[in-house]
Amino acid sequence: MYDILVVGSGPAGLSAAVNARRRNKQVLVVGKEMHSNKLRQAHRVDNYLGIPQIKGLDLAAKYREHAQDEGVELKTDELLNLWVEKDGFQGMGKNVLYQAKAVILAVGTPQKASIPGEEELVGKGVSYCATCDGMFYRGQQVLVYSEVVEGEKEANFLADLCAKVYYLPRYQGPYTDLDSRVELLSGRLVRLHGTEQLxxxxxxxxxxxxxxxxxxxxxxxxxxxxxxxxxxxGAIKVDRRMATNIPGVFAAGDCTGKPWQIAKAVGEGQVAALAAVDYLADRR
Ligand SMILES: Cc1cc2nc3c(=O)[nH]c(=O)nc-3n(C[C@H](O)[C@H](O)[C@H](O)COP(=O)(O)OP(=O)(O)OC[C@H]3O[C@@H](n4cnc5c(N)ncnc54)[C@H](O)[C@@H]3O)c2cc1C
Incomplete structure (x- = not known):
């Protein structure tokens, strides 16, 4: 069992992880993306103190390297569920179960079901995990709607199972990782149809x-x-120690509200880490 599970490997999550490691805690960071999608899109960051004119991607690579040098464990996975257990927390990734005594949520701007019909059809044709649910759609026709490049892998995986896979990306190409069996669409997803089933x-x-x-x-x-x-x-409610309403769960970065900025994310990550360390000490 880890001392601290950090969800999200953007500036907030990696800052939290580095600071918790410096207090000698066993830290695992589970991040859906290798580099935060937002940092990747930031062509030039000019307002981060001491490092002007840096590309977002270069900053992301520096953060990751720093975390690895400190002994942080980094895992590329999406956490699908998190729940409280007697001794701490358990979190389900796409294939792996994670356990930790405390959790820091650094998941970026909170996402919500925003496509008409999405909320009503979750579990009835709408899924957030191809690895978990792909087999239910064997031999059928499916569409992958993706705001992140990682969606290409999911579409390719489905191409092995499904009769037809459409891919509708909401980010800029070149979509070079996409399997030739997947049909690339353009445009927006306007509505999902169906009542009992999509x-x-x-x-x-x-x-x-x-x-x-x-x-x-x-x-x-x-x-x-x-x-x-x-x-x-629309943001996770936290106190000045970045504690949420659930004991042992802290949050940092864009997910706690505006301003959506790197310096705030890094600062909050540090505060959350120190608060989580205090929480672990009190628990003992
Ligand atoms: C185009 C653009 C330009 C920008 N320019 C600047 C700038 O110049 N200066 C500045 O200060 N800020 C800038 N920003 C904002 C800055 O990028 C964000 O404020 C910062 O990245 C927030 O860090 P974060 O760690 O809170 O969230 P994020 O960077 O969004 O990282 C959160 C990570 O958590 C992952 N995640 C979410 N849910 C899960 C889950 N369930 N399991 C696993 N992983 C999960 C996400 O995939 C993501 O990788 C810019 C943003 C954009 C889009």
Whole structure:
């Protein structure tokens, strides 16, 4: 069991992890992306103190290297569920179960079900995990809607199972990792159809009959990740120690609200780490 499980490997998560390691805690960071999608998109960061004119991707690589040098364990996976256990927390990734005594959520801007029909059809044709649910759609027609490049891997995996896979990306190409069996679409996802079961989708360019829609965002809606987590104005509610309403769960970065900036994320990551360390000491 780890001392601290950090969810998200952006600036907030890696800052939390480095600071917790410096207090000699065993830390695991589970991040859906190798580098935060947002940092990757930031062509030039000019307002981060002491390192002007740096590319977001270069900063992300520096953060990762720093964390690894400190002995932080980094795992590329998406945490799908988190729940409280007698001795701490358990979290389910796509294939792996993680255990820790405390948790720091650094998941970026909170995601929510935003496509008409999405919320009603979760588990009835709408899925957030191809690895977990892909087999249910063997031989069927599916569509992958993705806001992150990682969606290409999920579509390729589904191409091995499904009769037809459409891929509708909401990020800039070149989509070079996409399998030739996957049909690339353009436009927006406008509506998901069906009541008891998904029957098809409307995009801004056409209608598609599909039995499954896989939605890939930077993260999951927070009420699915950790039920009972208190929110305020669309962000995770925290106190000055970055503690949430659930004892042992802390949060940092964009997920706690504006300003959505790197310096705030890094600072909050440090505060959350120190608060989590104090929490572990009190528990003893
Ligand atoms: C184009 C652009 C330019 C920007 N320019 C600047 C700038 O110049 N200066 C500045 O200060 N800020 C800038 N920003 C904002 C800055 O990038 C963010 O404020 C910062 O990245 C927030 O860090 P974070 O760690 O809170 O979240 P993120 O960087 O979003 O990282 C969160 C990570 O958590 C992962 N995650 C979410 N849910 C899960 C889960 N369930 N399991 C596993 N992993 C999960 C996500 O995939 C993501 O990788 C810019 C943003 C953009 C989009």
């Amino acid at each position: 029957t098809g989708v409307t995009t801004s360019t056409g209608e598609y009959e599909v039995e499954g829609v896989f939605i890939e965002r930077a993260g999951l809606p927070l009420d699915r990740l950790l039920p009972g987590l208190e929110m305020e104005n």
